[in-house]
Amino acid sequence: MDGADTLMATKALDDTLVTVDKVTRRFRISLWRRLMTVMAWIFVVSSFVFLAAMFLSIVGDVLVHAWPALNLKLLTDITNGIGGGLKNAIEGSIIMSLGALLLAAPIGISAGIYLSEHGQGGAGKILRFLSDVLVGVPSIVLGYVGYITMVIYLGWQFSVAAGVITLTVMLLPYIARSTELALGNIPLAVREAGYGLGAGEGRVALQILLPGAAPAIMTGLFYAVALSMGETAPLLYTAGWSNYMWTGHLTKEPIGYLTYVIWTFINEPFAESHMLAFAAAFLITAGVLILILLGRWFLVRGQRRTGAYQS
Amino acid sequence: MVESTNACGIIAMKIPAFRVALIATASFLPLSLLLLIVFLVLYSWPAIQFNQFDFLWTNDWNLGNLYGNPVSVHGQQIMPGARYGIWFLVVGTIVSSVLAMLIAMPIAIGSAYFLSEGVRKSWAGPLSLFVDLLAAVPSVVYGLWGYALLVPLFGQTIFPFMVKTFSFVPFLNGSAGSGYGLLTAAFVLAVMIIPLISATLREAIQMTEPALKEAGLSLGLNRLEVFWHITLPKLKTVLIGVGILALGRALGETMAVLMVSGNALNYLPNNIYAPISTMAAFIASQLDSALQDPTNMAVEALSEIALVLLLITIVVNITARLMLWMERIR
Numbered sequence: 001m002d003g004a005d006t007l008m009a010t011k012a013l014d015d016t017l018v019t020v021d022k023v024t025r026r027f028r029i030s031l032w033r034r035l036m037t038v039m040a041w042i043f044v045v046s047s048f049v050f051l052a053a054m055f056l057s058i059v060g061d062v063l064v065h066a067w068p069a070l071n072l073k074l075l076t077d078i079t080n081g082i083g084g085g086l087k088n089a090i091e092g093s094i095i096m097s098l099g100a101l102l103l104a105a106p107i108g109i110s111a112g113i114y115l116s117e118h119g120q121g122g123a124g125k126i127l128r129f130l131s132d133v134l135v136g137v138p139s140i141v142l143g144y145v146g147y148i149t150m151v152i153y154l155g156w157q158f159s160v161a162a163g164v165i166t167l168t169v170m171l172l173p174y175i176a177r178s179t180e181l182a183l184g185n186i187p188l189a190v191r192e193a194g195y196g197l198g199a200g201e202g203r204v205a206l207q208i209l210l211p212g213a214a215p216a217i218m219t220g221l222f223y224a225v226a227l228s229m230g231e232t233a234p235l236l237y238t239a240g241w242s243n244y245m246w247t248g249h250l251t252k253e254p255i256g257y258l259t260y261v262i263w264t265f266i267n268e269p270f271a272e273s274h275m276l277a278f279a280a281a282f283l284i285t286a287g288v289l290i291l292i293l294l295g296r297w298f299l300v301r302g303q304r305r306t307g308a309y310q311s
Numbered sequence: 312m313v314e315s316t317n318a319c320g321i322i323a324m325k326i327p328a329f330r331v332a333l334i335a336t337a338s339f340l341p342l343s344l345l346l347l348i349v350f351l352v353l354y355s356w357p358a359i360q361f362n363q364f365d366f367l368w369t370n371d372w373n374l375g376n377l378y379g380n381p382v383s384v385h386g387q388q389i390m391p392g393a394r395y396g397i398w399f400l401v402v403g404t405i406v407s408s409v410l411a412m413l414i415a416m417p418i419a420i421g422s423a424y425f426l427s428e429g430v431r432k433s434w435a436g437p438l439s440l441f442v443d444l445l446a447a448v449p450s451v452v453y454g455l456w457g458y459a460l461l462v463p464l465f466g467q468t469i470f471p472f473m474v475k476t477f478s479f480v481p482f483l484n485g486s487a488g489s490g491y492g493l494l495t496a497a498f499v500l501a502v503m504i505i506p507l508i509s510a511t512l513r514e515a516i517q518m519t520e521p522a523l524k525e526a527g528l529s530l531g532l533n534r535l536e537v538f539w540h541i542t543l544p545k546l547k548t549v550l551i552g553v554g555i556l557a558l559g560r561a562l563g564e565t566m567a568v569l570m571v572s573g574n575a576l577n578y579l580p581n582n583i584y585a586p587i588s589t590m591a592a593f594i595a596s597q598l599d600s601a602l603q604d605p606t607n608m609a610v611e612a613l614s615e616i617a618l619v620l621l622l623i624t625i626v627v628n629i630t631a632r633l634m635l636w637m638e639r640i641r
């Protein structure tokens with residue numbers, strides 16, 4: 001009896017289940033929604049493909065045009081009016097980037113320490129805000145101010161010093177902010193441990209925090225050098241241009257740099273000048289990209305070797 | 312005992328010294344911003360007095376007769392016939408930047424979504440390198456690329472095709488031009504600012520609470536719909552802020568625009584293929600000829616352009632940073 005009842009009950013249940021299944025239709029996504037999703041996917045993928053294509057097209061275009069001009073003459077000869085090598089320009093680019101780094105790194109890093117360690121109050125907030133605004137100042141404006149102050153008013157003429165100081169002002173906010181971010185990732189406990197051992201403020205900052213954040217700060221510096229190497233606008237009216245090697249005068253002697261070659265020589269009507277412009281573009285692009293990649297590699301390696309602070 | 316007091320003494324002396332040194336170096340940053348404005352105002356003061364307010368909305372940049380004798384107008388020495396009006400630069404700068412923004416925004420949003428949620432994490436790292444490296448390419452190389460590849464391509468193929476296809480749309484029809492012009496400049500600017508927008512947006516997408524996304528998913532939305540209906544509206548302020556920030560970058564861009572814009576003088580574009588010039592590019596290209604002016608008024612007028620450009624970008628940047636700060640994005 002019981003068994004038959006259960007069987008019947010099960011059967012009835014099955015029937016209802018089946019009928020329920022028949023009555024409710026499966027939830028279907030409307031054709032419109034599916035179509036929109038597919039379209040959106042196509043758009044998302046193609047927008048990335050577009051960016052990758054732009055990058056490859058820039059690098060490829062520069063490489064293809066520069067390829068015939070890449071030879072040792074670039075490194076051993078100086079430029080003349082329309083052709084020659086790039087020795088003076090390469091030297092000038094390196095000198096000015098390193099000079100700007102030497103000036104900007106100490107100031108920028110200590111500004112970064114201040115922002116990170118004492119920047120919670122009103123003064124720090126204003127400073128942080130203004131340095132963000134300084135990042136947005138167009139580089140040509142920096143160059144023009146460098147021109148009217150150093151080149152004309154101080155009478156330095158087109159010179160290494162004017163170019164380097166202009167680049168320094170441009171790099172300062174970048175270095176300050178990257179240092180601040182790097183130090184901000186170090187947990188408070190590390191500082192407390194330092195103070196607990198009796199270290200002073202300076203010792204904690206210089207001997208505990210800076211080494212801990214060194215890989216990230218170095219990455220910031222690599223970015224800064226890459227940035228200064230690729231700049232043209234601030235140097236046009238501060239560093240000028242010279243076909244000759246730098247003789248070591250800080251003022252009253254113009255200096256050559258690679259980015260100037262790109263934008264001037266491409267406007268010459270000669271094929272040789274164009275090739276030189278592309279060769280300069282290749283050198284500067286390769287230099288910048290290698291610096292960026294090196295900076296990233298340095299960060300990863302440094303964190304792997306010394307261990308990163310988990311924030 | 313003596314030693315420890317000595318040490319304490321040194322530390323007590325050191326703390327203010329260290330902090331004062333930090334404050335002194337840190338104050339370089341606001342100081343340099345302030346000095347930029349002060350120097351520009353001081354140097355362009357004669358030009359500001361001569362030009363009054365007409366400077367911004369008259370369309371007449373003319374150095375005058377450089378071989379004549381200087382005449383005195385409004386108490387300033389200028390060359391006869393010299394007039395300085397930069398309306399064409401104001402229009403060129405703003406229109407090219409806004410156009411660049413319009414091109415850049417959708418692509419930046421699309422690529423930010425693709426890299427943050429569209430592909431698996433292990434692929435996103437290497438693939439995002441494309442976008443990050445694109446941001447690092449120097450602007451003069453962008454200019455060279457535009458000059459050597461885009462200008463011939465656009466001028467000979469794409470612009471004539473667009474003119475034919477969109478012959479009924481205002482500003483898209485008319486003369487296709489030579490390839491140097493507004494749309495080419497805007498395109499190059501767009502490619503330059505997309506990585507900037509995309510990187511910040513990617514960071515912001517990763518910072519949105521997962522609970523929100525999960526709520527959307529549990530309602531039956533797919534990932535793209537969650538992004539469109541939930542994440543993106545949440546990031547509205549960030550989106551506007553980073554957009555304005557990129558606009559500031561585009562407004563001040565010099566070399567790339569200089570090499571592809573066609574460097575128009577006293578000319579207002581009548582369609583999007585027409586040559587233009589921007590303030591930044593004009594400053595870079597005109598100093599040599601301005602130096603021919605013996606009264607120096609032309610150089611001072613250029614410095615007034617630099618001042619206007621600086622003030623515009625400062626206002627734009629302050630707006631953008633305030634919006635981003637509200638959303639706690641760097």
